[in-house]
Amino acid sequence: MPLATTAPAASSPPSPPGDRPRPQSPGDLFLSFTVLALQGFGGVLAIVQREMVEKKRWLTADEFLEDWAVAQVMPGPNVVNLALMIGDRHFGLRGALAALAGILTVPLFVVLALAVLYAHYAADPRVAGALRGMGTVSGGLIAATGVKLVAPLRRHPLGFAAALGVAGAVFALIALFRLPLGWVLLAVGGASCAWTWRRIAP
């Protein structure tokens, strides 16, 4: 399985050792996030995991899960929050702004160009079909990202089976029962955190 899990045990905090790959400069952050954002059709999440964890290795799979959890419960777009967090960690405010600018600037102009083009070709059924096909693929991409991140759960304090149970419950409540995300996070997320809190007792 091609997953870059060079992570320490899940119980140790994420403190990057010196020999870990990391962004060289705010300019590197800007470019990396621009390249990353331009690959993300229908959302950038699947790309973030592949670029940051598997290719650049700025984050381990464990760190990605933890950061994404924080990005998820904060207000604001998840991927933007994640970019801010990664940038801020390495270069403070300058890094955060560089990552933010990277993920937004060029894609913004691409979207504007598409909006102007769209007016001409909206009626063509092939265009609508292509959008549908790309949307379907991007759904598959994001789901696969979740499946890949099952591996780090093997070292979870709750045990692998219980962690899988939590993940399965969230999937069912959101995808099958279509419950509001806020309630699911509060109920299942809250229970999972409380249970973990008891397990990691010193």
Place this chain on the structure above:
Amino acid sequence: MTIALHWHDWLALLGQYMLLSLMSISGAITTVPDMHRYLVDQKGWLTAAQFNSSVAIAQAAPGPNVLFVGLMGWNVGLNAAGGIGAGPHAWLTGLLGLAITMTGILLPSSTLACLATRWAHRHRERRGVRAFKQGMAPVVVGLLVATGWVLAMGNAAPGRPAWPVWLLAAVTGFIVWRTRLHLLWLLGAGALLGALGLV
């Protein structure tokens, strides 16, 4: 459509989006219903068609989904100038609208995200912080798979068989899971299958 916008209207737009920013838990897409209420129903600054195409185009374009917010501001600006046919003036008010909505939706949430992350990083040894991060990890895994599911199934158009959508999403997921094939090839294949009417 043509609308008249004064400086206090632009300010109101900024204020509304800053408010929505703080409410956008799990992404700006969750505040779409309220944006519709404000821009289309209450103020009449966008037509329903302009609103819907703003969301759809940003979904199809590369980049974070939040760009749909910028497109809404762009369209409000174009309307304020009397449409894109009005020339450079319309482009400028469009860019002004884009800057206002993007600043509004991002500034409060980004500030909060940076402050909270720094706090959590400083106190990362605390049992509560560790329990939160590790306790949320399996929740995130479930959410990712659910998001992919909901997105893929959203493409099963009424009056068409749903199984090609299922199959394409499942095959994509499997390829991404087991190989390192570049994701753009998969998106290109999806676009081709869709354009040929196979999905």
